[in-house]
Structure formats: structure tokens, C-alpha cells
Amino acid sequence: MAVFANNLKRFLKHKFSLIFMIAFPIIFIAIQFSSSSNPIKPDAAFIDYDQTPFTHSLKKALQNKVNFIDVNKKSIQNKLISGDIIYAIVINKGMTESLIKNQDGHILTYHTQESNLSSGIKTFLKSYMDNAQVIAKSTEGDKSAFYQGIEKYQQSHSLLSLEKISTKGLNNSVNSIGFVIYGLFLIMNITSKLIIEDKEKGLFTRFLTTPMTLKNYNFQNILSYFLLGNIQVILLIIILRYSFHADLGPSLLNIYLVLIVFSVVSISIGTLISSFCKSSKQANSLSLLISTPVAMLGGCFWPIEIMPRFLQKIGDFLPTTWGISAVRKLIYGNDFNHVILDVSILLAFAIVFFLLSSWRRQDIAQ
């Protein structure tokens, strides 16, 4: 494992690159968290045909997180499509009455897609209505007892639960992970640089005159970069979780696994660049030229949904898109089964890039 151990020594000598790989995402994450301390409330519609103290208290609870604007029922669809509102709640006349009588008291909700914010409101509404039904059941149609129960519930749970389902934290986490993924993408820079240096100085050829095989050289190189990627991922997760208190979903292990797979993709691109470039300057320029646009198109710096359709289509062919997609799903509480497709696509990227670089290096060696 001489090449592996040697690479670890060499990493330590490239202090600037290492600091860049860790510090760069952290700076952007810090900016992200500080700039979003006062989040802008999105607009929503609340059409109340019932007009009872219960519906009023529900509206009040929601106003902590959304702005309610005047919208009539007919224009809900257009407003949702145009993005003027992210959610619409319609309460029909008699809903509170039905609820108190322990009958079917339900509210209607409308939203375009399961965004993090809309799912937050949905979760809150469901929790609120479930609790209201439990209170209605226990008060057996007694209106004043029902309202007392609701008041107590609001005092003890409402604000807390709304804060809990607040999407501000999730938004920040997803956006921060975008910078982490960009940081992982920078590993390709050091990967290609070190391999190219070996070639430039004739060390690559010299190594192959020793009993070490080309496969072994490649394996040891990749293993050392993999270890570097691991250290980077673990450090960034720890910093995100424990310094910025980012909500990284129910399983840090799942986030770690996805980021490690992405790190492998980044290493594979680095090895591919090194097999095509003739100088470290060329490799450096190429890796920077690749990493930034690919990160942008993949949604590392902003949500992919805000980009034009054709750019989103291009994004489908980029590993960053699948990395962000997988991490977003995990942060929203999905388990690893939901990201198997994304992770498989990332692995496919890595395999293709490794095969291409291996074929190219074999060609050069011969």
C-alpha cells in the first residue's frame, strides 16, 4: 500500500486544496444560514365559509408561517399554477358544527406539488384536525367544552408543533447540502492534480517499472481519494449538524451513504480528467470548468425547480442533480429505499467514468 500511504502524505502537503475543500462549503453554508434567519413568509389562501371561533383560531395559528391573501374559490387553481400562492385551504359552511357533533368535519386543501413548505402545512393541518376530532369525541357535542379543549390544546401544542413542522430548517438543510455536494465535487480537483503530477514527473511510468501493476496503482490511488472523501463528508456532516444545527432528516447514516457515493462519482470524474489532460494546469482549469456549471445545473446553489425547463432536462444527465435529489428526499424524512434509484444512477456515473479513465490510462501505458 505504498502509493496509498504516499498519497496521504501528499494530501497533507496540499494544505490549500484541503482547506478549500472544507472551508468553501462552510463559508457558503454560514451565509445561507445567516441570510435566512428571517424567512419570507409565502402566500396562501384561506377561504372560510364557516366563520366560527374554531376556524378563526386555525387561521391565526397558521398565520405564524404564511401570509393569507384574498383569493376567491374559482381562482385557486390559476393562483396555484402561477405560483402566487403555494397552498389553499377551503372550509365549507357547517364544518365546525359537524366536527363538534363528532361527524365528518373536514377541510379542503389545494397545492400544486409536494414542496417542503406545502408538506409542512399539510402535516400541521392534519395534526390540528386529528386533535380537534379527538377533543370533539371526548366532549360529546358540548360546544363550550370543545372550545375549552381547543384552547388548551393550542396553548400546549399548537405553536410548538407548527414550529416543529416549520420548513425553514429543512430549506436551509437542503440548500446547505447543495454547498456540501459542491465541496465534494472539488475533490476531483485534487484527484486529477495528483494523478497528473505523477504523469508529468514520469513517476507514473516509473511506478509501472516496479512490481506494482497498473490495476494496483489505480486501486491504491482511488482508495486514498476515497478516504479523503470520507473525512470530508464526515467533517461537513458534523459541522452542519452540530455547528449549524441543520435538520438532516431522521438518519445521518443515510445522508452519509449518499454523500459518500457522490464523493466516489467526484473521484471518478477526477481520474477521467487526469487521463485526458496532459498538464496539471490543464486539469485544474478543466475541473473548475466542469464543477461550477455542473453544480449550478444540478441545483447545488438554488432549487432546480426555478430553472427553465430545458436546463432542468440537462440537469437530468448530471450527477449533482441525483445527489441533491437523494439528499433532499432523505432530509424530508424518506428512508433509504426511496433513494435507491438516485444512488444507483450515481453509481452508474461512477462506473462509466472509472471505466473510461481506466481504458484511457491503459492506452497511455501501452
Place this chain on the structure above:
Amino acid sequence: MIIDVSNLVKRYNDFLAIDHMSLQIKDGEIFGLLGPNGAGKTTLTKTLLGLCKYDSGSIKLFGSELIESEKKIKERIGLVPQDIAIYDELTAIENVQLFGKLYGLSGSQLKAGVKEALEFTGLYKLKDKSPSQFSGGMKRRLNIACAIVHKPDLLIMDEPTVGIDPQSRNYILESVNKLNKQGCTIIYISHYMEEVAAICSQIAIVDKGRIIAQGTKEELAKLIEGDQVLLITVQSVDFSTIEKLEKVPMVKDITLNHNQIRIISSDSVINQVMNLLISNDVQINKIVTNSPSLEDVFLTLTGRALREESN
């Protein structure tokens, strides 16, 4: 035989880099390999080291076929590449240790090998310094230390003295002799004929993928025995005069290097040459006659100057 190459052929598409070459190198020799650029020296070296596949023929090293026992064979070979292939970001000792490990050394064996290699090249006191602080000659010596850390039975040295001061050059040449006395067979590739002539027990001249002459320095000199070498330094000369000189009877080869005309002839042509130069108004500064050197042998056999092409 430590190396037995038989009927070796290597093609790069349509280009025949090695043309049915056969070569035998005995154990304990310092074998000089001379040839102009593109002659096939590098391809031959790469093939011997298993870096490139060959089309036909056979290569036996240490009595075993290269294809069959590549790993075992490589453990017994050291390469001093023409380019200084070391890490500037590692110290001298770390560089030598790395190569020791690559050749399978570990523990006390590695420690002893590294110390010996650094002492042999006179770098032990500087072992903790970075090669970036070294002079060209010291870097070349470190390049050698990395190749001998595992005490190879065969050492291939490709232009080990390019671009260094005379003191370092002498140090390296002395080291080559010392290594050879310790039992290491050496293939010495160089453009410096005087180096090859000074240290090599056998010399092969390679051109167009073939060995066109092989033997000791004396045996090679015999190939142009009786020839004479005339070195004339002039103020200036035009090509039409050189063309006229080529037509002088018995002139075998003429080269013009700056203002020096080198004429190899099968008999004395000094009178004809002087007359021709004077009649063409060429001002002569100096005339020297020599018996043929190894360089003259090379010039006669290949028709090309060696040193010019290396620079």
C-alpha cells in the same frame, strides 16, 4: 546471460520501432546503448521493463520469459529514468522509502536499503531535506538512490548525467563502476560517447530499430580502422563548399558543427581539402588530425551526429 532478446519486433501502427533485434547481455557487464533519437533505444528499454507489448520475438531476463514471470523479474531490475522522477513534496528519505516499498521491502530490510542507497549517493546527511532544495546533480543522485534501494541485479540507466555539473557527473560515473563491482549488471544509455567509452565493457549502436554494431570500444574502433579524422576550424563556410568537399575522393563522411568541419576519410585527404578551402576563400583557423573515436564510428555507421540530437 542476464538478458537474451531474440528476433524482437515492435510496431507502432506502420512504424517499425524494433526491427528483428537480437541482443545478449552477460551478467556483470556495463552495457552501453548508443543511438540517435528514434533509433529504438527507448522502445527497447520499455519492452525490457514490460511497459509495452511486443509483436513477435522473445525476451528472457535472468533466464525466464518476461511475459511469464514479469513480477519476479521486475523485483530484480532498477530503472534510473532520464527525467528526474521523484516527489518534491516529500523528503529525500521519504522518496527512497517509497520506492523501497514498491519493490517489496519492509521493516529492517527497508531501513537498511534506504540508508545504504542514500549513503551510496552521498545524500544521507541531507535525507530530511526536500529535493526542491537540491541542485540538479543532487536530484540526479536521488533519482539513482530510488533505483538501487532494493539492490537490483540489473540497473537500467537512461541518460543519468544529463544537465549536471562535471563534479556530479564524475560522482555518478564512479558510482556506476562501484555498483558494477558489487555485482550489478548495468545498461547505460547516453549521448555522451566519452562516458560510454570510459565505463562500458560492451557497446551496442542502435539505429532504425536494429543493432548495427556491437562490441568493446576497441572492437568498434576496428570497424573504421585505417580511417582518418580531420577537424578544421574555419571563420565561416557555405554549403556549396561543403558539397565540394563531399566529392573529394576517399572522403567518407562530413559534418559541420558551427564553424568546425569534421571529415572522416579512408586515407589522408589533407592536401586536397586545404587546396579546395583556399580556392574557395575559406579562412582556416585551426587544423587537427585524429585517429577515429567512438563518435567517429557512430558517425560513419549511422551517418548522424549523436550529441546534436540530444540537445
